[in-house]
Each structure stands twice: as structure tokens, then as C-alpha cells.
Amino acid sequence: MKSNENADQQGVSRRRFLLWGWGASLALLLGQSLTGLLRFFTPMVEPGGFGGKIVAGQIDEFPPGSITHVSKGRFYVSGMEDGVLVMWHRCTHLGCTVPWREDEGRFHCPCHGGIYNKKGEVLAGPPPRPLDLFSAEVVDGKVVVDTGEVTERRQFDPSQLTST
Amino acid sequence: MSIESWTNRLTQSRLWRSYFRHGWPDNPLDRSLLMTSGLFFHLHPVKVNRKSLRWSYSMGLGIITIVLFLVLLFTGTLLMFYYIPSVERAYPTMKAIQTGIPLGQFTRDMHRWAAHLMVLAVILHAARVFYTGAYKAPRQFNWVIGVFLLLITLGASFTGYLLPWDQLAYWAITVGTNIAGYAPIIGSVLRTLLLGGREVGQNALIRFYTLHIMVFPLLLILAISYHMWRVRKDGGLAAQEVSDTPDAEPEGTAPEADQHDDNTSLADTGRDWVIFPRNPSKTYGLVELMSGTSPMVNRGPENTVFSFPIVLLLELIIFLGTTFLLFLFSLARHAPLGEMANPTITIDPAKAPWYFVGLQELLEHMHPTLAGIVIPGVLVLFLLAIPYLDNSRSGAGRWFTSARGKRIVLWTTLYTLVVMPAYILLDNLITPREALRGVLPGYVSQWLIPIVVIGLLVALPVLILRRWRPTPREIMLTLFTVMFVSAVIFTLSGFFLRGPGFKLYPPWNMPGGYNPLNDL
Ligand code: FES
Numbered sequence: 001m002k003s004n005e006n007a008d009q010q011g012v013s014r015r016r017f018l019l020w021g022w023g024a025s026l027a028l029l030l031g032q033s034l035t036g037l038l039r040f041f042t043p044m045v046e047p048g049g050f051g052g053k054i055v056a057g058q059i060d061e062f063p064p065g066s067i068t069h070v071s072k073g074r075f076y077v078s079g080m081e082d083g084v085l086v087m088w089h090r091c092t093h094l095g096c097t098v099p100w101r102e103d104e105g106r107f108h109c110p111c112h113g114g115i116y117n118k119k120g121e122v123l124a125g126p127p128p129r130p131l132d133l134f135s136a137e138v139v140d141g142k143v144v145v146d147t148g149e150v151t152e153r154r155q156f157d158p159s160q161l162t163s164t
Numbered sequence: 165m166s167i168e169s170w171t172n173r174l175t176q177s178r179l180w181r182s183y184f185r186h187g188w189p190d191n192p193l194d195r196s197l198l199m200t201s202g203l204f205f206h207l208h209p210v211k212v213n214r215k216s217l218r219w220s221y222s223m224g225l226g227i228i229t230i231v232l233f234l235v236l237l238f239t240g241t242l243l244m245f246y247y248i249p250s251v252e253r254a255y256p257t258m259k260a261i262q263t264g265i266p267l268g269q270f271t272r273d274m275h276r277w278a279a280h281l282m283v284l285a286v287i288l289h290a291a292r293v294f295y296t297g298a299y300k301a302p303r304q305f306n307w308v309i310g311v312f313l314l315l316i317t318l319g320a321s322f323t324g325y326l327l328p329w330d331q332l333a334y335w336a337i338t339v340g341t342n343i344a345g346y347a348p349i350i351g352s353v354l355r356t357l358l359l360g361g362r363e364v365g366q367n368a369l370i371r372f373y374t375l376h377i378m379v380f381p382l383l384l385i386l387a388i389s390y391h392m393w394r395v396r397k398d399g400g401l402a403a404q405e406v407s408d409t410p411d412a413e414p415e416g417t418a419p420e421a422d423q424h425d426d427n428t429s430l431a432d433t434g435r436d437w438v439i440f441p442r443n444p445s446k447t448y449g450l451v452e453l454m455s456g457t458s459p460m461v462n463r464g465p466e467n468t469v470f471s472f473p474i475v476l477l478l479e480l481i482i483f484l485g486t487t488f489l490l491f492l493f494s495l496a497r498h499a500p501l502g503e504m505a506n507p508t509i510t511i512d513p514a515k516a517p518w519y520f521v522g523l524q525e526l527l528e529h530m531h532p533t534l535a536g537i538v539i540p541g542v543l544v545l546f547l548l549a550i551p552y553l554d555n556s557r558s559g560a561g562r563w564f565t566s567a568r569g570k571r572i573v574l575w576t577t578l579y580t581l582v583v584m585p586a587y588i589l590l591d592n593l594i595t596p597r598e599a600l601r602g603v604l605p606g607y608v609s610q611w612l613i614p615i616v617v618i619g620l621l622v623a624l625p626v627l628i629l630r631r632w633r634p635t636p637r638e639i640m641l642t643l644f645t646v647m648f649v650s651a652v653i654f655t656l657s658g659f660f661l662r663g664p665g666f667k668l669y670p671p672w673n674m675p676g677g678y679n680p681l682n683d684l
Contacts, residue, residue: 110511
């Protein structure tokens with residue numbers, strides 16, 4: 001086939017069409033494989049353990065002002081006047097576990113000195129946002145925490161509380 | 165019987181001749197053939213430049229890296245015979261390796277030391293290549309491969325760091341992977357991919373294990389082989405072989421060829437001497453002539469020696485020296501193993517492995533996305549771009565290129581040594597983040613101020629240099645030196661000066677008897 005014949009033709013030549021067809025199919029195939037690979041590496045969480053629903057305890061075990069650590073679920077239950085706040089114990093800075101310091105009356109991360117109050121708000125240090133939340137509901141007087149879903153927040157808001 | 169007759173009998177034997185296509189390598193021809201016909205040997209050049217063999221030139225860092233990698237493959241395979249990558253069993257098997265298996269502790273020590281030293285050797289090798297200008301054309305792409313090798317090495321080392329499953333490992337990896345979570349858009353996906361969940365657990369352990377024993381070693385073997393082969397293809401080590409004023413006449417052999425009387429000259433070369441003479445006494449064959457330049461342009465056989473046996477001998481010496489050093493290190497200091505990993509209790513301080521502790525120091529001064537993603541990303545891009553920003557061929561193969569280059573590096577080093585520690589101390593004293601909390605929005609103290617300050621500190625030496633009309637190479641020397649020295653300073657500060665709570669302390673006065681060296 002001579003090139004000037006090609007140029008004369010209007011539209012797309014057969015060769016060019018096939019070339020694009022091949023290219024597009026190969027790209028599609030590659031994309032599909034990559035998506036599959038990514039999905040392979042994203043496991044579904046098993047229920048019961050961390051990542052599933054966890055019973056923290058009776059609602060009246062968390063009176064206002066109390067801080068309770070539920071290590072199985074990796075969270076703190078902070079008792080407030082109008083309900084409880086369930087916060088992941090993971091520092092929002094770089095993921096260290098934040099201990100509650102009874103002597104200081106606040107959360108104090110040992111890694112880079114991040115400090116949070118009872119509502120999880122940042123008082124000092126490098127954490128970029130308050131402690132993350134788990135959603136919880138009260139079923140038969142028990143606090144059931146869904147550790148599968150993490151909610152990030154910019155500040156404390158009473159709507160984040162769970163109550164009966 | 166003399167040695168000669170023995171080698172003769174050996175090289176005449178059927179077995180020898182079935183494998184080697186040449187005789188005993190004691191003459192130029194067989195020495196060349198040895199190098200070109202063996203799979204492993206052919207990663208070497210046939211002949212090497214004399215200057216490139218000097219210790220003061222290459223310091224043997226590339227070979228040292230390869231030796232360390234071989235030691236890692238060997239000791240790592242040994243450890244795999246006992247290690248079980250499970251959250252419950254990993255730590256007990258580590259204990260068992262150290263206490264219940266003959267030479268188990270020693271094997272682990274060797275592996276640990278070799279891993280640390282390999283990262284160090286790769287970094288120093290990169291610095292050597294940069295400062296001797298060996299990234300210049302035609303070696304640009306091998307420099308790019310080298311940057312990827314650096315990244316793969318870091319990955320291999322970092323994934324191995326988790327496997328002991330002690331507190332040190334657990335929290336170092338937690339902090340490290342959380343930095344990845346700050347990558348814009350893909351951050352949390354990336355983190356989940358790495359960990360196979362939201363925290364470091366069984367999925368993360370087995371992922372790191374597979375990456376560590378399979379993916380990264382395979383990548384390393386491939387990339388190292390390619391890197392070495394490419395050194396040969398690019399014309400060996402850059403040891404000042406391209407002189408700025410060419411003194412040898414590369415076409416000096418042409419008149420000789422003229423003497424063969426034959427008229428099958430190539431019509432389209434337009435030359436009047438014969439390139440493919442038909443001559444029964446001819447001992448060489450040319451395949452084809454094409455236009456274009458090869459890495460061998462401007463270089464002749466002068467100043468070169470056969471690789472066999474000198475290069476192999478040097479490699480053997482480096483191999484023995486490196487393993488001996490490892491041996492001494494392993495006897496002097498055991499690899500640490502802390503308490504078993506406990507996700508609910510964070511150790512204090514929780515430090516990343518030493519090669520990332522510089523980043524952790526940086527994290528103290530700015531927003532995590534800036535310190536953990538943007539700055540490292542920019543640095544890697546800068547490294548990749550160096551040979552394309554400075555694309556002149558001249559000045560390669562000599563430390564700092566010129567006397568002026570040397571002075572530039574010296575002054576830049578001094579400048580960085582003053583400026584960066586001052587920045588760390590001042591920023592720690594004032595801490596804009598806390599001073600401006602609630603006064604100005606977070607991005608001012610966490611993004612704006614650090615970008616402006618660091619940007620100025622990096623740009624200043626280049627601006628000063630402009631007065632002397634620098635070459636691109638000299639600008640690269642300045643920028644690379646600022647980067648390299650800063651990396652060293654931040655690493656030292658993060659490693660030695662940061663104590664509990666990651667606060668600055670004088671190293672001789674760490675609270676609670678904390679000794680940073682214990683983390684190595
Ligand atoms: S991880 Fe808590 S302050 Fe850095």
C-alpha cells in the first residue's frame with residue numbers, strides 16, 4: 001500500500017483502525033487486570049473482631065466524665081452529659097496509640113506530643129484533626145460500636161454523641 | 165608436572181571444551197573471550213580503564229553493595245527456614261532463632277547489619293557517582309536505574325523491619341505507613357493496600373513478608389544485573405576518559421587500512437580508504453558501519469587493562485573485606501529484639517528506621533503531607549532529573565569536576581551545616597504551629613512558613629552562585645550538596661537528639677536512660 005493512497009482516502013484507513021482497535025483492547029485488558037489486582041489486595045473484613053460490630057458495655061457503665069478504653073475494639077468511650085462519644089484510640093497524626101493520662105486529665109500521645117481533650121479535640125502538638133470517631137448505637141441498653149466505619153471530623157459537635 | 169601442562173590438560177579436556185569456548189585465560193584473546201562468553205562474566209567489560217580501578221575514585225561502593233546483597237540473600241534464606249510470618253508465632257520464632265538454634269543469633273546479626281550497611285552503601289554510592297559526574301551522558305539512564313535501585317533497597321529494608329514483630333518494629337512501621345496515608349487523594353487507599361487493613365496486623369505482616377522475601381529481592385536481582393550490564397554498555401566507569409581537549413586522534417588507524425589494495429569500498433561512506441578489505445591474513449570482522457555515536461567515541465585502548473584477572477581479584481578482595489567487617493560487627497553487637505508487639509501500648513519514643521528518621525525529624529516542623537510526601541517526592545524527581553538538567557558530556561569522571569567545583573561543594577557544605585541545624589533549633593524553640601494556634605489558620609504555620617523558609621534556604625546558595633556565572637554542573641553540585649548535607653543533618657538530629665516524646669535533648673542527657681543506638 002502506498003502512503004499517498006492512504007492520504008487520499010477520507011476518514012480512517014483499515015490499518016489504522018485495526019491498530020487503534022488493538023491498542024485500545026490491550027489498554028482495556030491491562031486496566032482490567034490492574035483493577036483485579038488492586039481488588040485482590042483489598043480484603044473484606046471478618047465480622048466480630050476489629051472492623052466489625054463490637055459491644056462496648058451497658059450505657060450506664062459510661063457516666064458523664066468517664067473515659068473507658070475498650071482494647072478489643074481499639075476505641076475509647078468518653079462519657080458526656082448528653083451521651084457517649086466513641087473515638088478510635090489511634091492518633092490522627094501518625095497512628096500511635098494515644099493513652100488516656102489520668103494525672104493530666106487528657107489524652108497525651110507519646111510519639112510527638114499530640115494532646116487531646118475528652119472530646120478528642122487537639123489542644124497541642126502536630127495532629128491535624130481531632131480523634132476519629134466510630135459510629136455507635138444503643139441496643140437494649142448496650143452500646144454497640146461499628147468499628148468498620150471511621151468518621152473523620154474537623155471539630156467536636158454534639159451531634160456526634162450517641163445516647164438512648 | 166608443571167602448572168602449564170596441567171592447565172593445558174584441563175583446557176583440552178572434553179568437559180572444559182564443552183562449556184568454555186576458549187582456552188586458559190593467560191593471553192589477550194582468551195581473556196576477552198572469558199568475559200564475553202560467560203553469562204555472569206559478561207556483566208563485566210573486557211577491558212577497564214586504569215584510572216577507574218583506583219580506590220580513591222570509586223571506593224568500591226557499587227561492588228560492596230552487591231556483596232552485601234549476596235550476604236542478605238544467603239542469610240535471609242537461612243532465616244526463612246525457621247521464621248513463621250504469623251502474628252502469634254513470628255516473635256517466638258525470632259526468640260527461638262536467637263536462643264535455640266546454633267549460629268541463629270549470628271545469622272540474624274549478619275542479616276541485620278548487612279541490611280543497614282546496604283542502605284548506607286547505596287546512598288554513598290549514589291553520592292560518589294554524583295560527585296564524580298558519572299551520571300553524565302552517555303550514562304544518564306543508568307543513573308535513573310540507580311535512583312530506582314535506591315528506592316527498591318529502601319523498600320526491601322523497610323519491609324524487613326517489621327518481621328521481628330517486636331515493639332520497635334511494630335511502631336516504626338505504624339509511623340512509616342501512616343506517612344503514606346498523607347499522600348493526596350490516594351493516601352488512604354495506599355495505606356490500606358500496604359497494610360491489608362486499617363492497622364498493622366496479620367495481613368500487614370504477611371504482606372511485608374512476601375514483599376521482603378520475594379518481590380523486592382527479585383526486583384533487586386533484575387535491576388542490579390541490568391545496572392551492571394549497562395555500566396559495561398555505557399563504556400565502563402566514568403574515569404576521566406573523555407578529555408575536554410581531545411589529544412588522541414581517534415582515526416589514526418585509517419591510513420593503514422588504506423594499504424590493503426582492494427576496491428570493494430563502501431560507496432555511501434564517501435571515504436577513500438577501504439573498510440572491509442578482503443585479505444586472507446585478516447583476523448577480525450566488521451559487521452556493519454553506521455552513522456551515529458557510541459559510548460566508545462573518543463576513546464581508545466590506551467590506559468586500559470584486561471578485566472581478567474585484576475577486576476575479579478579486586479572483587480574478591482572487596483568480598484572478603486566486606487564479609488569480614490560484617491563478621492566483626494555481628495560479634496560486637498547483637499541485633500535488637502524488644503518486647504513483643506502490642507498494638508495498645510506505644511513505645512516512647514517511636515522512631516522509624518534510621519534511614520527514615522530524617523523524614524521524621526522533618527515531620528516535626530511542618531504538615532505531614534508536606535514533610536512525608538511533597539518533599540520526598542520533589543527530592544526523588546530532582547534526583548531523576550539531574551542528568552537531564554546537566555546534559556553536557558564534559559567534566560565526567562573527576563571528583564567535583566574542577567577545582568572550582570570543589571570549592572563550591574566545600575562552601576555549600578559549610579553553609580548547610582550552619583543553616584539547617586539553626587533551622588531545626590529555632591523552629592523547635594518558637595514552633596510556629598503552637599505560637600499561631602487559633603490565631604491563623606493551620607496551613608500558614610504548617611505549609612506556608614516551612615515552604616518559604618526551606619525554599620529560601622535552598623535557593624540562597626544558588627542565587628549567590630549566579631554572580632560567578634555557574635555551569636549547570638555547578639548548580640547541580642550546589643543543590644545536591646544542600647540536599648545531601650541536610651539529609652545527613654536531619655537524620656543525625658532525629659536519631660541522636662530526639663528522645664522521649666520526640667523532643668530535643670542533648671544526646672548525653674537523655675531522660676530515662678534512653679539510648680538511640682539500641683534501636684539499630
Ligand atoms: S503520632 Fe501522635 S503525635 Fe504523632
